[in-house]
Amino acid sequence: MAKSKTSTKSKPAAVEAPRFVCIHGHFYQPPRENPWLETVEVQDSAAPYHDWNDRITAECYAPNGASRITNKQNEIIRIMNNYARMSFNFGPTLLSWLQQKAPRAYRMIVDADKVSAQHYSGHGSAVAQVYNHIIMPLASRRDALTQIRWGIADFESRFGRKPEGMWLAETAVNRNVLDLMAQEGIKFTILAPVQCARVRRLEPPAGTTSKPNLDPVAAAAAPAEEPWTQTPSANVNPTHPYLVKLDEGRSIAVFFYDGPGSRAIAFEGLLNSGENFGSRLLGGFHPASPGDPEIAQLSHVATDGESYGHHHKHGEMALSYAMHWIEEGAQAKLTNYGEFLEKFPPKWEAEVAEDTSWSCAHGVERWRSNCGCNGGKAGWNQEWRAPLRESLDYLRDATAPLAEKLSQSLFKDLWVAREAYIHVVLDRSPASIIRFFADHAIRHLTEDERVSALELMELERHTQLMYTSCGWFFDEISGIETVQIIAYAGRVLQLAAKLFGPPGVALEAEFLTRLARAKSNVPEMGDGAEVYRRYVKSMKIGLEQVGAHYAISSIFRAYPEHGELFCFDVHRESQEVFNSGRGRVALGRALLYSRITEESEELCFAVLHLGDQNLSAAVKAYNSNNPAEVEAFATFSTDISTAIRRANLPEVIRLIDRFFGETAYSLTSLFADEQHRILSTILNQTVSEMEHSLRKIYEDHASLMHFLTESGMTAPPALATAARFAINASLRQAIESETFDNAEIEALISRAEADQIPLDTQLLSYTTGQRMKRAMIRLEAAASGDPQAADALAAAIVVAEATHKMPFEVNIWQAQNIWNDLLRRSDTNYWTDEWKEGFKKLGETMNIKVDQLVIEEGVSTF
Numbered sequence: 001m002a003k004s005k006t007s008t009k010s011k012p013a014a015v016e017a018p019r020f021v022c023i024h025g026h027f028y029q030p031p032r033e034n035p036w037l038e039t040v041e042v043q044d045s046a047a048p049y050h051d052w053n054d055r056i057t058a059e060c061y062a063p064n065g066a067s068r069i070t071n072k073q074n075e076i077i078r079i080m081n082n083y084a085r086m087s088f089n090f091g092p093t094l095l096s097w098l099q100q101k102a103p104r105a106y107r108m109i110v111d112a113d114k115v116s117a118q119h120y121s122g123h124g125s126a127v128a129q130v131y132n133h134i135i136m137p138l139a140s141r142r143d144a145l146t147q148i149r150w151g152i153a154d155f156e157s158r159f160g161r162k163p164e165g166m167w168l169a170e171t172a173v174n175r176n177v178l179d180l181m182a183q184e185g186i187k188f189t190i191l192a193p194v195q196c197a198r199v200r201r202l203e204p205p206a207g208t209t210s211k212p213n214l215d216p217v218a219a220a221a222a223p224a225e226e227p228w229t230q231t232p233s234a235n236v237n238p239t240h241p242y243l244v245k246l247d248e249g250r251s252i253a254v255f256f257y258d259g260p261g262s263r264a265i266a267f268e269g270l271l272n273s274g275e276n277f278g279s280r281l282l283g284g285f286h287p288a289s290p291g292d293p294e295i296a297q298l299s300h301v302a303t304d305g306e307s308y309g310h311h312h313k314h315g316e317m318a319l320s321y322a323m324h325w326i327e328e329g330a331q332a333k334l335t336n337y338g339e340f341l342e343k344f345p346p347k348w349e350a351e352v353a354e355d356t357s358w359s360c361a362h363g364v365e366r367w368r369s370n371c372g373c374n375g376g377k378a379g380w381n382q383e384w385r386a387p388l389r390e391s392l393d394y395l396r397d398a399t400a401p402l403a404e405k406l407s408q409s410l411f412k413d414l415w416v417a418r419e420a421y422i423h424v425v426l427d428r429s430p431a432s433i434i435r436f437f438a439d440h441a442i443r444h445l446t447e448d449e450r451v452s453a454l455e456l457m458e459l460e461r462h463t464q465l466m467y468t469s470c471g472w473f474f475d476e477i478s479g480i481e482t483v484q485i486i487a488y489a490g491r492v493l494q495l496a497a498k499l500f501g502p503p504g505v506a507l508e509a510e511f512l513t514r515l516a517r518a519k520s521n522v523p524e525m526g527d528g529a530e531v532y533r534r535y536v537k538s539m540k541i542g543l544e545q546v547g548a549h550y551a552i553s554s555i556f557r558a559y560p561e562h563g564e565l566f567c568f569d570v571h572r573e574s575q576e577v578f579n580s581g582r583g584r585v586a587l588g589r590a591l592l593y594s595r596i597t598e599e600s601e602e603l604c605f606a607v608l609h610l611g612d613q614n615l616s617a618a619v620k621a622y623n624s625n626n627p628a629e630v631e632a633f634a635t636f637s638t639d640i641s642t643a644i645r646r647a648n649l650p651e652v653i654r655l656i657d658r659f660f661g662e663t664a665y666s667l668t669s670l671f672a673d674e675q676h677r678i679l680s681t682i683l684n685q686t687v688s689e690m691e692h693s694l695r696k697i698y699e700d701h702a703s704l705m706h707f708l709t710e711s712g713m714t715a716p717p718a719l720a721t722a723a724r725f726a727i728n729a730s731l732r733q734a735i736e737s738e739t740f741d742n743a744e745i746e747a748l749i750s751r752a753e754a755d756q757i758p759l760d761t762q763l764l765s766y767t768t769g770q771r772m773k774r775a776m777i778r779l780e781a782a783a784s785g786d787p788q789a790a791d792a793l794a795a796a797i798v799v800a801e802a803t804h805k806m807p808f809e810v811n812i813w814q815a816q817n818i819w820n821d822l823l824r825r826s827d828t829n830y831w832t833d834e835w836k837e838g839f840k841k842l843g844e845t846m847n848i849k850v851d852q853l854v855i856e857e858g859v860s861t862f
Contacts, residue, residue: 018296019332020340021281023319024190024257025305026167027061028091028133029053030470030481034671035462035491036541038567038596040097041672048766053094057102058811060309060316065108066817067320075849079820080320080856083112084119085327087336088305089127089167092154096426099158113159116336123338128155128163128186131422134467135367136168136177137355138389140396142415144177146464148184150422157426164338165189169469172357172364178254179246188253188337190302192358193236196256197351201226202243228351239286239297241341242350253341254350257302258284266303271312274321281322282331296344299332359473367472377475377521384477384518388486388528391514395489396463398507402500403456410453411440414460421457428595447598452499454597459495462488477518478525483535486515486528490536543568543592543601547619548665551605553674555586555615556681566671569593573602573624576637578644582611585644585652587637589622604633606640606656608663610649612682615667618660632659691729698726702751709755720757727752728760735767740775740795742802749807761808768803769811775799776818783822793838800845816846820855 032040032053040051049055069078090098090109098106109126116125130136131150139147148166155163165188166181173195181189241253261284264270270277284299308315326332355363365371368389370382407414417440424436437445437453445453471485493511496504518528525531546568550559554575561572575588586607593600604622609615623629636659643651656663667675697719698705705723708715715723731748734741752759775796782789803810819842831839843850 019285020296020298020335021284021326021332022087022298022300022335022337022340023281023323024087024089024127024300024302024337025064025308026089026129026302027094027305028089028129029056029094029097029306030468030484031093031132031465032484033097034539035465035487036539037671039673040101042676048763053097053101056306056310057098057105059313060306061098062102062105062108063309063813064305064316064319065105065112066813066820067316068816069317069320069324070847071849071852073849075844075847076816077849077852078320078324078854078856080324081108081112081115082308082316082319082323083109083125084115084856085125085323085334086319087125087127087300088112089129089165090305091129091133092131092151093133095154095158110158113161119334120336120339121342123164123336123342124159124161125336125338126155126159126163127165127167127190127337128152129167130169132465132467133169133469134464135170135172135357135364135469137172137174137364138367139467141176141180143396143464143467144180145184146419148180148186149419150464152184152186153422154426157423164341170357170359170364170367171195172355172367172469173352174354174356175244175246175352178244178252178352179250182246182250182252186252188241188255188341190255190257190337191352192356193238193256193259195353195356195358196231196236196242196254197353198228198230199236199242199348199350200228202347202349231350237286237348239284239299240295240344240348241298241337241346242348243346244350244352253346254352255298255300255337256350257300261299262301262303265301266307266311269312271307271315271318274318275325277318278322278325281326285332295347296340298335298340298344300337367469375475380475380521382472382475384520384528385472387514387517388472388477388482391511391518391528392466392485392489394514395466395492395507395511398510399459399463399492399496399500399504402496402503403459406452406456406499408442410442410445410449410456412442413440414456416440418457418460421461424457425461433598451597451599455495455499455599458597459492459499462491462495466492476521477528478520478522478531478535483531486532487536487539490532490540494540543594543599544603544619544621545669546592547590547601547603547605548617548669549671549674550590550592551586551588551607551619552615552617552665552667552670553678554588555584555607555609556678567594567596569595576641578641580644580647580649583644583649583652584609585640587640589624589633606660606663608649608652608656613667613679616656616663617665617669618656618663619665620660691725694722695726695730697722702755705755723755723757727757728764731759731764732767735764735771740771740799740802742798742805745802746805749805753807759807764806765808765810768806769814772796772799772803772810772812772815773818776815780818780822783825790835790838793835793842797838797842797845800842804845812846816848819843819846819848824855 029052032043032051034041040053043051046052046055049058064082067080067082068076069080071077095106095109098109113124113126117123128151130147131154132147134143134147136144136147151166152163162185164186166186168177168189171191173189173191178189236256238256238258241255243251244254245251261280264280265277270280281299281301284301285297304311308319323334327334357364357366360366360371360373362371362373366373367385369386374380374382404414407417411417420436420440424432433454437450441453466485466488468485470481472482474481476482489511493508496507498504512529512532515528515532520527520531546565550565550570559570559572563570569592571591573589573591575586578585587605589602589604591600591602602622602624603619605617605619607615607617622633636655639655640652643655667678670678701719705715705719727748731745734745734748751757779789779792779796782792786792800812803812822839823843840850
């Protein structure tokens with residue numbers, strides 16, 4: 001190209017500023033564990049999954065660890081671990097659940113941090129979080145420190161390194177909170193743009209003076225700092241980090257995320273297209289400042305991680321595609337906050353807006369007042385928020401001096417011990433507890449003192465859990481999230497009554513008086529005190545209630561001699577079962593031991609089951625070292641045996657009442673999971689009879705039903721109900737059957753379509769996905785040389801082919817992962833050519849483009 005005639009020399013080429021993209025996901029669920037059992041019980045609202053943690057893991061946490069990129073034919077061509085490319089934090093309480101209940105998903109998360117460090121100059125993408133998601137500006141200084149230190153300790157134990165950044169619950173912040181984080185070595189946090197109060201340059205741009213408008217005399221006297229600029233959120237430049245200067249020379253970096261971009265992900269459907277998502281991220285850069293043409297820019301967004309798959313179906317795939325699309329292009333590079341901060345330290349200073357958050361327009365009022373932020377239930381108010389917080393503050397502050405007094409005979413320093421107790425929470429092995437006492441006990445403790453010391457630590461742990469932010473977030477004090485934190489308070493009260501005597505017992509009455517000021521929006525609920533009495537009182541248990549559960553469930557299942565029951569160990573010392581017609585009696589003795597507090601108790605029990613739900617049980621303390629008690633129980637057992645042989649059930653009842661005093665327990669005494677399981681067992685026969693009857697009704701009148709449909713007439717409700725139940729039940733059973741009959745399934749689906757019978761698509765989709773997984777597990781077991789491996793492969797192909805013919809979407813994600821695991825195995829020398837062809841066909845049937853599949857480093861599959 002010819003030069004311009006007016007040009008005497010060429011202009012220097014503009015240097016384009018380096019551009020980076022970071023996507024942060026805040027992955028978190030409120031703790032759902034029963035405070036007495038340390039487990040999440042069944043939640044019917046999450047069906048067909050066991051509970052909401054289970055469901056969201058299947059929809060979000062696990063898929064993001066092995067996310068798919070597909071071609072236009074919807075065939076899988078790439079599998080990515082999203083966590084290895086993005087920035088993320090997981091709530092410690094959620095990670096604890098994942099480690100126990102979804103270990104492979106947990107492994108994906110932990111592995112991703114290591115892989116991300118290889119991508120991002122040694123900086124892992126995992127970010128720590130304050131421990132159990134409390135609103136930090138509303139916490140006492142002592143509690144805030146515990147939250148930070150527990151969060152750091154939890155992070156180090158899982159990821160094997162110190163965290164660089166820390167996520168604040170609801171990004172709730174003030175200067176004091178930042179200072180505490182900086183004291184503990186945290187380098188950065190992530191906040192919303194509305195939380196920036198003002199900014200200024202740390203140093204003037206190159207080639208300029210800091211005060212160009214001042215005369216020389218004034219300039220010499222002027223401070224070196226640039227003037228502050230007030231920053232409404234619309235004017236905050238999120239493309240670079242800011243330094244917040246704190247006390248005693250400390251500081252911390254803050255990244256203010258792109259607000260509009262983050263809202264588009266969460267609420268505006270941006271995840272409907274991975275390419276649109278990627279384009280929006282590339283559109284997050286600002287025009288270069290004339291004074292800083294080469295300054296690096298970071299386009300970054302932050303949302304709830306559940307957006308990627310749970311809130312937005314297939315959102316994890318949009319995330320994968322967007323990150324891959326950006327990496328394949330040359331317009332920007334992916335990074336994480338730690339890498340960007342090291343390469344491009346802050347050139348601007350900021351001050352945060354005090355006591356603000358990302359989810360309350362009124363600061364942090366959502367967690368202490370009726371500010372107007374709620375779920376939108378018309379006519380409801382949240383006046384209950386303030387008295388709920390005041391009640392919990394009372395309980396925390398009233399137990400603190402009692403705990404300090406008791407601790408003087410147990411611990412060198414109560415609060416130092418509390419900080420260290422997180423290591424016991426993370427590892428409850430005997431060796432871990434021994435180390436804890438060696439470091440913090442004032443002397444060698446007796447067994448009873450060890451129990452008291454551990455109970456005291458548990459009291460302190462639950463004073464933290466009861467402040468979990470979710471309890472204030474929604475509309476109503478009787479909602480499940482609020483009941484959960486009141487339950488944690490209930491555990492504090494129970495432990496206080498046991499540990500502190502009369503002063504501890506008195507706490508409950510005052511607590512309920514205060515809680516009664518928290519008025520419910522549900523008239524029949526009344527207030528917070530009634531919520532406590534209705535939902536929390538019945539949750540409180542001791543070892544006797546655990547023993548009753550064990551005794552009742554032992555009628556329906558065989559326990560090992562040494563077994564676990566939630567957070568308890570159970571050693572069965574003896575058990576006898578006597579039968580008389582439909583009636584059964586179980587007698588036994590067992591030693592129960594809490595793995596949390598080391599409390600133990602020996603119990604004896606008797607259970608009388610007269611069939612169906614007619615069951616009663618009695619439990620009481622027992623001392624096997626007392627000859628009189630041993631003799632009394634032996635005589636009782638003999639008398640019961642005699643009465644059963646004579647079929648004298650009234651005498652059995654009299655003997656049990658005489659020995660135990662009362663039979664206080666029934667099926668309703670079982671904990672939720674076991675109650676569901678046993679009731680299902682009891683109902684199986686009844687349900688089977690009902691299914692048979694309804695199927696017969698439908699089959700006897702199927703031709704009439706078909707005629708009505710063809711005639712455009714509506715079937716009578718009774719016949720329509722029978723048809724719907726019969727078809728769905730038959731289809732479910734055909735799918736679950738070990739002998740998978742594709743023809744029968746197709747016939748049932750055709751009949752449903754012809755007679756306009758609605759299918760239970762959610763349940764059938766889940767059932768089909770689980771059936772495909774079972775077929776793959778069988779194949780995985782057979783693939784190591786089992787003679788029936790060919791049969792298992794053929795059967796898996798049959799089920800995979802059937803999933804394409806279902807009139808609903810089937811999630812075969814786990815089955816695809818098992819196929820991928822088999823593909824990557826090293827012990828495949830014995831695979832024949834015929835097997836390989838069949839295995840390839842299976843992959844293709846499951847929508848895997850086998851010849852083009854790329855599996856990225858860090859993918860750890862099921």
